[in-house]
Amino acid sequence: MKTVSSSLVELDFIRSFIMRPKCVTFTIGLIFGYLSLRLLLTSMFSVEPVSDLVRNEKNRLHAYKVHTEASQKNNSAVNPPNATRILCWIMTGPRNLESRTKHVKQTWGKHCHHILYMSSEKTDFPTVELNVSEGRENLYWKTIRAFQYIHQHHQDKANWFLKADDDTFVVIENLQYILSKLDPEKPLYLGRRFKPFISQGYMSGGAGYVLSKEALRRFVKGFQTGQCTHFSTIEDMALGKCMETMKVEPVDTRDVKGRQTFHAFPLDHYVIRQQPRPRPWHMIYDYYVPNEGPNCCSDFIVSFHYIYAVQQYVLDYFTYHLRPYGYLHRFRPDEIVEDNNKTNKGG
Amino acid sequence: MLSEGGSFMKGMVMGGLFCLVLSLLGSFSPVTESRTDDNHHHHHHVKAASKDELQQLSDSRLQELNNQLQVYCVVMVQPKSLVYWATALDTWTKHCDKAEFYTSEASKALEAIDLNEKDDWARLRKALKHAYENAGDIRWFFVAQPNTFAIIENLKYLVLTKDPEQPFYLGKSVKSGELEYVELNSGIVLSYEALKRLVNVFQDEDKCPERGRQLWKLSDDKQLAVCLKFTGVFAENGEDVHGKGLFNSKTVDSLISESMKQNPSNVVEGCCSDLAVTFSGLSANQMQVMMFGVYRLRPYGHDFHDLLTFFPPKGSDND
8 A cells, every 4th residue: 555655656756857837848848949950950060961862763763764764765666556566485394493594584475575495394484384394305395395285275376486495595675576577477587597308498496596487377277287396306407307298488587688586505605716717617507608697697696595694694684785875886777778689698 | 028029039940950950960961962072073973964954955056066076996906806806896886987996916817916924014005105196076975895785876865965064984883892993894985084094194103003902902994983083084884874884794684584583573674774875795696686785776767866877887797
């Protein structure tokens, strides 16, 4: 009883002390004075960093806007109904998703209008399950099933169909540039043309190849009618045979200066200056006479092969990011209107 | 009422005084970091001009700056690294307005200015003195080794609005104890004024001895910083508008690898600037690849609307 009452008395005392009007107003005045002077000091002296922050933010936003404007400009070209729409499908498998396919997805995969990852298993990557086992000997089965799947479910999503490996790097905008001049209702087939085995040649699998809408129809029809069969496990060559059988035309994808766009190897296999020499092993199959050194390759590269992880990002950086400010590129094909007769296409 | 008002005022005054005392003691400092440094080069970074800043300049002024902006490349070579020397000659140095190769000893294979000097620092001194004396109208100097790849257009963009009659000493700046210096292997940029002061202090054997202090030998890039410091010129880090370093002492591959570990969901953005000036430690083949990657490889249809135009060099086929 006594402790309760004494604490009550104490409380009472404290309360009466605090409640004294002078004390309250003094405390309020203290807080008010402190805060207002602090505000005054910060507003007087922090003008520089604040405006810096604002400027930096504006610059960052502006740079972001420039970049998205740049990429949107290309997508806006897709809106008209006759525009080039590319469906990409990547030949991959469960073992490569983490080490390779993931990096494709984060780099050039984003530039495809539609992209499908074909595997033997369905996953949340997401991958499509083809009813085919993994292994080199099943690559052509995978290709057949992949195109059949696309024909059945995704035919209307695109008018061009790109097949690439999980170690291919593709610049979709440059592929689009080539395709925009072609008619997808024609039976056409594009890639890095090789000459052995098939008389009209065939396109390297690793460098990526493209079928027009009509070419896709004919490929599927070929298997329906038995005109095309799984006669070999060599995917790119076997598909090339089917293309020939179904009268699909191979396209010369070199630029107006005769330089290649699709490549079956990384850049350093082509661009390094060499003394004139007989064709090295990795160019033995080339249908068109290849150049070595700076004239190997078009500025508007479409693909490279054997590109793993780090190199996917390196190429992405070189293609879409690193640039020489204000540089007037030598190769400006849109300005060479009169030069149509002067092509370097030897053959 | 009045007594309450009085106590309020007393409280306010006490609060204000308390705040002042605290800020003076620096325990919270709204006042400190904001000293403007327009006339003193004590800030340690130099940023490229933003698009906004450039757009405020008139077309004729931009054109004037574009034309006057010339770079003299001072390339330090040695016969033992002949392959790099030849590659530098065939690649990035073609974009310098003037490129001179300074060698430790003559080589039958390639032409260069033979300084006949084995000591790195003494060689650098001689090269810089020669560059200063042969500058002509050129007002910006870039010192590099042949296995560094430089994008001269981006160097020009960085210094576009900077006055070469002011001392500038830029690159990848690094601190070693008390000394802040620019690393040679990622390239050193000097304005005409900085080089002028440097050449003058070369004559002072106390401040800037030719053979270096005998007791401990500083690397040539540190020696350079010491001498420049005596003339009131300080190292500054070259950065883009976002504060990203433009001068890299590693290769693109190496920096991308690091970024994959540190920013796995944003590898390229987290790595390197779009307008990087240098990468270093490249093999000769990597430099040829880079030449293509920088000057040719691009996606059709992307236009950056840059405010300056730099023309490709005459007589070159790999850019």
